[in-house]
Amino acid sequence: MFGCLVxxxxxxxxxxxxxxxxxxxxxxxxxxxxxxxVFLLGPVPFPDGYGATVHFYWPGKGFQLLGMLSxxxxxxxxxxxxxxxxxxxxxxxxxxxxxxxxxxxxxxxxLGLSIEPLAQIMQxxxxxxxxxxxxxxxxxxxxxxxxxxxxxxxxxxxxxxxxGNPSAMSPDFLVPMGIIARWYENFMVKVRNTGIGxxxxxx
Numbered sequence: 001m002f003g004c005l006v007x008x009x010x011x012x013x014x015x016x017x018x019x020x021x022x023x024x025x026x027x028x029x030x031x032x033x034x035x036x037x038v039f040l041l042g043p044v045p046f047p048d049g050y051g052a053t054v055h056f057y058w059p060g061k062g063f064q065l066l067g068m069l070s071x072x073x074x075x076x077x078x079x080x081x082x083x084x085x086x087x088x089x090x091x092x093x094x095x096x097x098x099x100x101x102x103x104x105x106x107x108x109x110x111l112g113l114s115i116e117p118l119a120q121i122m123q124x125x126x127x128x129x130x131x132x133x134x135x136x137x138x139x140x141x142x143x144x145x146x147x148x149x150x151x152x153x154x155x156x157x158x159x160x161x162x163x164g165n166p167s168a169m170s171p172d173f174l175v176p177m178g179i180i181a182r183w184y185e186n187f188m189v190k191v192r193n194t195g196i197g198x199x200x201x202x203x
Contacts, residue, residue: 001044002052002069004111005037013041021115030058030080030109038111039075046071051121055112056080063112065128068121149199150187157183 004012004025015023027033038054046052051070056078057063066078116124158175190198 001041002113003039003041005039006033007035007037015113023113024057025111027109027111028106030107033080033109035077035079036111037075037077038069038113040069040071046115049118050115051118052113052115053121053124054078055114057110057112059107059109065124067128068125069113070118070121146196146199149196153187153199154180154183157186 002013002015002023002025004015004027006012006027012025015025017023025038027036036056040046046069051068051073053068054066054076055063056066067076069076158179161175161179162173
């Protein structure tokens with residue numbers, strides 16, 4: 001039902017069933033893993049109202065909830081390196097029974113899957129940092145902030161043509177359209193090449 005792909009390795013379909021609702025993939029040489037992708041295989045969907053939580057288990061350190069899969073979201077990519085923070089709940093202690101301690105140089109970690117009702121899954125993943133950030137974000141406020149940064153960037157660019165002194169610009173100051181067209185071309189090249197991060201750095 002599931003496939004697992006570690007970046008740079010062959011596809012794994014060797015899922016080990018623990019019980020009716022829990023299964024796992026072994027991830028040998030886990031210290032070298034940066035990203036892992038997990039997905040549904042073939043035409044076998046989850047039962048209606050169900051999905052799976054995805055967990056990463058590091059022997060001796062515990063497990064971490066990574067995210068979820070559902071019929072609407074049949075695949076996901078997770079970054080593992082530098083993101084591990086152990087979590088402990090009795091609900092998924094079943095994964096720890098399959099783990100064995102290994103030396104740090106050759107750790108075999110586990111990617112655990114737990115079939116659960118979607119309502120329960122949504123409650124669990126709502127505590128993930130990315131979900132919290134999404135829940136707290138306000139699209140209208142984000143758009144306003146972005147617009148403010150773009151206009152500020154334009155203002156700084158145009159004011160550089162009056163000796164870099166914005167106070168020298170009066171309300172009657174005329175800006176040639178060629179300057180704005182040049183700003184727009186430069187701005188779009190920068191956005192295409194680097195994204196909009198440069199606007200935050202200019203704050």
